[in-house]
Amino acid sequence: MKYTIIAGLPLLLCAYGAQAIPLSYGTATHDTTAWQELADVPNNDPFGVTWSTDSGTTWGRNENLTVGQTVQFRFSMHKQNVGYHYADLLKSWVDWDQNGVFDVSDEVAYGEHKLVDFEPVLGTWQTPVNPDFAFYSSEYTLTEDQVGDFWLRALATCTHSVTNMYGGDWDDQWKPEYTDNYRNLMTPTGHYYQGETEEWKITVHSAPEPASLALLGLGMVGLIARKRAK
Numbered sequence: 001m002k003y004t005i006i007a008g009l010p011l012l013l014c015a016y017g018a019q020a021i022p023l024s025y026g027t028a029t030h031d032t033t034a035w036q037e038l039a040d041v042p043n044n045d046p047f048g049v050t051w052s053t054d055s056g057t058t059w060g061r062n063e064n065l066t067v068g069q070t071v072q073f074r075f076s077m078h079k080q081n082v083g084y085h086y087a088d089l090l091k092s093w094v095d096w097d098q099n100g101v102f103d104v105s106d107e108v109a110y111g112e113h114k115l116v117d118f119e120p121v122l123g124t125w126q127t128p129v130n131p132d133f134a135f136y137s138s139e140y141t142l143t144e145d146q147v148g149d150f151w152l153r154a155l156a157t158c159t160h161s162v163t164n165m166y167g168g169d170w171d172d173q174w175k176p177e178y179t180d181n182y183r184n185l186m187t188p189t190g191h192y193y194q195g196e197t198e199e200w201k202i203t204v205h206s207a208p209e210p211a212s213l214a215l216l217g218l219g220m221v222g223l224i225a226r227k228r229a230k
Contacts, residue, residue, distance in 0.1 A: 021151055021199045024100035026189035028155050028197040035083045036156040036195040040076035042132055048076040049092075049154050049198050055139075061200070067144055067207045073108060073137040075154050082126040086159040086173040088113040089195075090135045091186045094152045097145075102153060102188035109154075110183050111135035146204045153188055157195030165190055 038048025050059040053069045065071060075090050092109040093102040115122055118130045159173040162185050172178055178185070 019201055021153075021201070022100060025095070025102060025151060025153065025199075028153065028189055029191045030157070030161075030195045030197065031193050033196045034080050034194070035085075035158060036088050037078045037080065038075065038154060038156050038196045038198050039078045040132075040134075041078045045076070047198060048078075048156070048196075049152065049200055050074050050076070051202075063200070063202050065142055065202060065204050067142050067147060067204060070139050070141045072139045073152070075109060075111075075135045075137075075156075077113070077133055077135070077156050079128045079131045081124065082115060082119050082122055082128050083124060083158065084122050085115065086179070087115060087182075088156065088158055089162065089182055089186060090154070090156050091183070091188075092137065092152065092154040093188050095150050098148055098150050106188075108140070108152075109135055109137040110186075112182065142204050144206065147206050149201055149203050152200045152202065154198045155186065155188065155192070155195065156197075157186070157192040161192040161194045162186060164193060 039046050040048060040050070047061075050061060051071050051073045052059045053062070053065065053071050055070070056072060056074075059074055073092065073094075075092060077088065077090060079088070090109065090111045090113075091107065093106040094108045095102055095106055097103075097106075113133060118133075119126070119128060121129075159178065159182060160170060162182060163169070163172045163178055166185065168178065
């Protein structure tokens with residue numbers, strides 16, 4: 001699910017397998033997606049979060065995973081306008097222990113997209129030369145400890161929105177006390193002026209027992225034999 005905030009009211013922009021995240025996780029809200037949007041625009045996908053269980057060969061949103069699978073998350077970001085700020089930011093958390101909050105240990109991805117490294121001309125309404133990019137998590141092998149439902153939150157914003165949350169001025173974006181700490185300063189809750197947040201529920205299932213697999217195999221053999229006998 002992805003949300004934005006308009007005139008102080010939360011608005012559900014679009015939903016895929018929509019289910020509201022529990023209130024215990026708190027909220028992350030925004031006023032505008034004009035400079036950072038979670039979306040895979042080149043592939044006509046209005047959402048920005050996908051994951052892969054085959055080492056990045058295919059990406060999708062299979063909300064049912066199995067113990068033993070290795071999962072990697074991808075976070076696609078789109079920019080309608082360049083801006084003048086220091087960098088675009090992405091951070092994501094997964095509540096692996098399913099305790100109802102996003103802890104520091106739940107971070108799975110963080111990335112910075114510094115404007116001067118990718119855009120030859122900066123400007124509030126300047127059209128980006130490189131409007132689409134992505135960040136990736138590490139790979140995680142699912143275990144029995146993770147069986148059940150867990151939530152993921154991905155948050156895209158800008159450095160000005162972060163410094164503003166902490167009472168900083170526009171020029172503070174380039175100061176070391178911020179540039180060295182954006183990763184720590186980005187929290188899973190709060191109001192970030194620019195950007196967007198997506199939330200997804202994923203279910204991890206136990207791997208089938210060997211005996212169950214054997215019975216399934218015998219059943220398939222019997223089915224094939226029956227078909228041949230007809």
